Amino acid sequence: xxxxCLELAGKGTAQAADPAAxxxxxxxxxxxxxxxxxxxxxxxxxxxxxxxxxxxxxxQMVRSPEEARDLYQEAFLKVYRSLxxxxxxxxxxxxxxxxxxxxxxxxxxxxNSRKEVQAPEGEDGEAEYFQALPDxxxxxxxxxxxxDKEIGKRIQGALAQLNPRERMVFELKHYxxxxxxxxxxxxxxxxxxxxxxLFRATQKLRTExxxxx
Amino acid sequence: xxxxxxxxxxxxxDYGEVPEEQRVACEAHAAxxxxxxxxxxxxxxxxxxLGERPRREPTPEFVVECRQALDEALDRxxxxxxxxxxxxxxxxxxxxxxxxxxALTLVACGxxxxxxxxxxxxxxxxxxxxxxxxxxxxxxxxxMRINGISRVAPDPQTGDVRITMDAARRLTLEGxxxxxxxxxxxxxxxxxxDNPGIRRESLDALRSGGNxxxxxxxxxxxxxxxxxxxVRLAALDEAKSLEWDSNxxxxxxxxxxxxxxxxMRVAAIDVLSRHADEAVLPALERLAASDACPYVRLKSAxxxxxxxx
Numbered sequence: 001x002x003x004x005c006l007e008l009a010g011k012g013t014a015q016a017a018d019p020a021a022x023x024x025x026x027x028x029x030x031x032x033x034x035x036x037x038x039x040x041x042x043x044x045x046x047x048x049x050x051x052x053x054x055x056x057x058x059x060q061m062v063r064s065p066e067e068a069r070d071l072y073q074e075a076f077l078k079v080y081r082s083l084x085x086x087x088x089x090x091x092x093x094x095x096x097x098x099x100x101x102x103x104x105x106x107x108x109x110x111x112n113s114r115k116e117v118q119a120p121e122g123e124d125g126e127a128e129y130f131q132a133l134p135d136x137x138x139x140x141x142x143x144x145x146x147x148d149k150e151i152g153k154r155i156q157g158a159l160a161q162l163n164p165r166e167r168m169v170f171e172l173k174h175y176x177x178x179x180x181x182x183x184x185x186x187x188x189x190x191x192x193x194x195x196x197x198l199f200r201a202t203q204k205l206r207t208e209x210x211x212x213x
Numbered sequence: 214x215x216x217x218x219x220x221x222x223x224x225x226x227d228y229g230e231v232p233e234e235q236r237v238a239c240e241a242h243a244a245x246x247x248x249x250x251x252x253x254x255x256x257x258x259x260x261x262x263l264g265e266r267p268r269r270e271p272t273p274e275f276v277v278e279c280r281q282a283l284d285e286a287l288d289r290x291x292x293x294x295x296x297x298x299x300x301x302x303x304x305x306x307x308x309x310x311x312x313x314x315x316a317l318t319l320v321a322c323g324x325x326x327x328x329x330x331x332x333x334x335x336x337x338x339x340x341x342x343x344x345x346x347x348x349x350x351x352x353x354x355x356x357m358r359i360n361g362i363s364r365v366a367p368d369p370q371t372g373d374v375r376i377t378m379d380a381a382r383r384l385t386l387e388g389x390x391x392x393x394x395x396x397x398x399x400x401x402x403x404x405x406x407d408n409p410g411i412r413r414e415s416l417d418a419l420r421s422g423g424n425x426x427x428x429x430x431x432x433x434x435x436x437x438x439x440x441x442x443x444v445r446l447a448a449l450d451e452a453k454s455l456e457w458d459s460n461x462x463x464x465x466x467x468x469x470x471x472x473x474x475x476x477m478r479v480a481a482i483d484v485l486s487r488h489a490d491e492a493v494l495p496a497l498e499r500l501a502a503s504d505a506c507p508y509v510r511l512k513s514a515x516x517x518x519x520x521x522x
Contacts, residue, residue: 040287040377044284056271076287202256213255
């Protein structure tokens, strides 16, 4: 799967379960310690290990690649600034994605507050942007492509109706395939709360997209 | 289970997050309650619809651009522009006496070293590689793409400058598919490269080496895991010509169980039904009974019949 692979905090089991994963964990631990001591190349290695997943998530959450790049940068700068204070009790990936999630939530909240004073964003930029991405269905006929584009637009519109937390939870569950427990850990909340949030998000999407299903 | 409890579990049923006992109870309830059954079907259609949202994959160029921007932001963060400039110029303090001595020494050394290295003067100047790496020549640098410079550290003692950069060198590798290096790069490209076009081209290049273990493994991996439907289909098409064994069978069963695309499942059924392997029957029967796509159900039922049941 391309989405986020989140390792949840847990101790003492990795070595017994998978020696390779354990060795990888030790390697990462060494990188984190070096980065905490100010070794920039170690930090760069950590960035390269996780940044494609971060970018993928950011691209799903925003309208343009420029905004995704800003979120990516903001998230990693926050990680860089807070790294000296990072305690190795939690897994680095969990901590990193929590930072990313908070940056995305702040972005969505800002977007929501601007919605009332701004006209809806045009389609041109987005269309151009999609063309820049790898085509999933290269052999499609134009009518099919148009239909897909319309559906994509409707789905995007429906997702925009969710509040930031619902949007984030839905994205992590439906598109990134995270378990409820993992999402709960990222949000610092219980599995039941995540479940309720997902329930509300799904209900809203069902209502918004009723004519298409 | 009542309708309210069913409704509470409805959003999670297709995510595999409902405990088995509850899932069975939900299915039993849906079988007996028309309204809840309709809601379940509605939810499944919604999931299929949401799956049609275009995936936004970062292109390799975009990843490089983002890394570069982050590198620059980190440089500013680490030192600030003033700090960066201060550090850069800190080694160039001018003190008349030591400056004159240093200049004379440099001129003398320059003549001496120049004379000693006279025969090599026509060659290409080279830069010392660090950490046991071979020296980088000017020709190498001309072929390199510098993605970002993360640190420039002049050494005031020696006068050397250490530059840490993220650079990519363009290389062309040529050889037959028997060359392990060619195999290694192609398998890497098929399994891990971001651009689906390159993955597809690499897959085509691997075609003639289908039964080499490493190529087989890459094909089976791609067939099951590639995010791009076109590439998965091409890998599956290629798998038709592979010698039948349990790995191929398991990979095809993996496609049946996990691939969300109806066309992929149908193609996998076609391949499975050509081999009289009874181990595939339970999976085909399951598909014939419960796959969401009527055509897949039909094809599975037909394959089960042709395999002797």
